[in-house]
Amino acid sequence: MHSRPRRFLIQAWLVARVYVGYKRIQILTRLGRDTQSAFDRCHERSAQAIYDMAVRLEGLPIKVCQFLGSRADVLPRTYISTLSQLQDRVPARPMEQIGPFIDAQLGRASEQVFAEFDRTPVASASLAQVHRARLHDGREVAVKVQYPEIDRIVHSDLANFKFFVKVLSKLERNFDFTVVINEVEKYVPLELDFENEARNATRMKECLAARTDVRVPTVIEEHSSRRVLVMEYAPGTRVTDLDGLRDAGVDPQEMSKRLIDLFSEMILVHGFFHADPHPGNMLVQPDGCLVLLDFGLAKEFAPGFREGITKLVMSIMTGDKVQIGRAFRDLGFRTREDRDDTLALLGEAFLGWALKNQKSYADADMLAQFNESLPTALKENPLIEVPGDILLVERVSSLLSGIGKQLGSHVDIGAALLPYLAAPPAPASESAPRPGVDLTLQEKS
Helix, strand or coil, X not given: CCCHHHHHHHHHHHHHHHHHHHHHHHHHHHCCCCCHXXXXXXXXXXHHHHHHHHHHHCXXXXXXXXXXXXXXXXXXXXXXXXXXXXXXXCCCXXXXXXXXXXXXXXXXXXXXXXXXXXXXXXXXXXXXXEEEEEECCCCEEEEEEECCCHHHHHHHHHHHHHHHHHHHHHHCCCCCCHHHHHHHHHHHHHHHCHHHHHHHHHHHHHHCCCCCCEECCCECHHHCCCCEEEXXXXXXXECCCHHHHHHCCCCHHHHHHHHHHHHHHHHHHHCEEECCCCHHHEEECCCCCEEECCCXXXXXXXXXXXXXXXXXXXXXXXXXXXXXXXXXXXXXXXXXXXXXXXXXXXXXXXXXXXXXXXXXXXXXXXXXXXHHHHHHHHHHCCEEECCHHHHHHHHHXXXXXXXXXXXXXXXXXXHHHXXXXXXXXXXXXXXXXXXXXXXXXXXXX
16 A cells, blocks of 8 residues: 555646646647547546556545446546446455454454355455355355555545645636535545444335335344445346346346436435445346445435425426525525526536436536536536535436446436325335434534
8 A cells, every 4th residue: 555645646646647638638629620539549548547546546546436437428438448347346455464354353263254255355346345255054145344444545535635626626717626525525434334334224225125126135233343244145237237137137228217216216205315326336136136235325314305305306397497596595505696597507407407308317418518508607606505415416316327328228307206206205214214323424413
């Protein structure tokens, strides 16, 4: 592992290299040069450089690549094919390093807990790797093991990323991601707490108990700890594996519709949702059942927020600018000048465009429209307050948009949402946290 100063230098060099590369081509474009081939080469070089840096440093850069590698709706194909490899195929740590750590977390030799333990991981990602094992009672389990020093690495990377975002916001006035990195700083460390993940998984299993098309593996609590998580083994192929879907007899279109239906239920009925649905966290089994994994990032809305989201979606559907502005303000949005037009444009980008065009993912036309209009509007009347909860909803929407593009989705998002907009919230026993148990990513008081 590299020290923080060395990590900073490696990351800074990459940021500068990618930024200067694209800036140079933008200047050539303004001069009237044909730059398409130059953009193609820059995409390829940049994607490979980002991948190489993430593999070299691990930690938070891999999480960023997992998100970028899911955005087939907005990023060039080169980025998707290169960065999506990091969704579950990060170079693993050797068993000589992981084995003693597992024993220490279990409080005893792993042989006393597992009758069999596969030394080769079945998956490895940004914060942990997963091994297949069998308990002495015969149950097959997946053992998720956190990398021993990953907490220090994540905190170091967060500090570095905050600096880069600050510098880039000064260079590119229309792209200030400070509010985003502040939310990342709040949520990512909680993904390092596997006890939190276990509670979230159990909670989600309860919420989705009535569905036969979705499965949440059961956590084996007696063998789990803050840094080792043991759950039932639930293999499958990635949700974006088109051949795997067809082998399971699942139409990619049907899967795209199911994902929108599932997350609409989570957000609009239960008010509790999986906030990191990249393809590595969603598997399809041979019987067509969808398996949800990795609940380190999950969210339960504060009281009233679910109803606020419903009102916002309904107001965007009607296109009433006054109601859209009111719904955004009720959720906690504030602009420098209290005007409805800015918030109405934000509503168009958030959902309105997809509703009008009957699409479930962004495309080049949408990006061209809002890359031109939205930065200008926000520069004239900037957002000064954005609720963190809505950023997680937007994150889910972005990831599902990218998956929808990969699945070739033709789902009418408006028609898919309507049944849930009219549905009442789930009963308290299904949606509210149990007394004395923190099931959410809300900040501790």
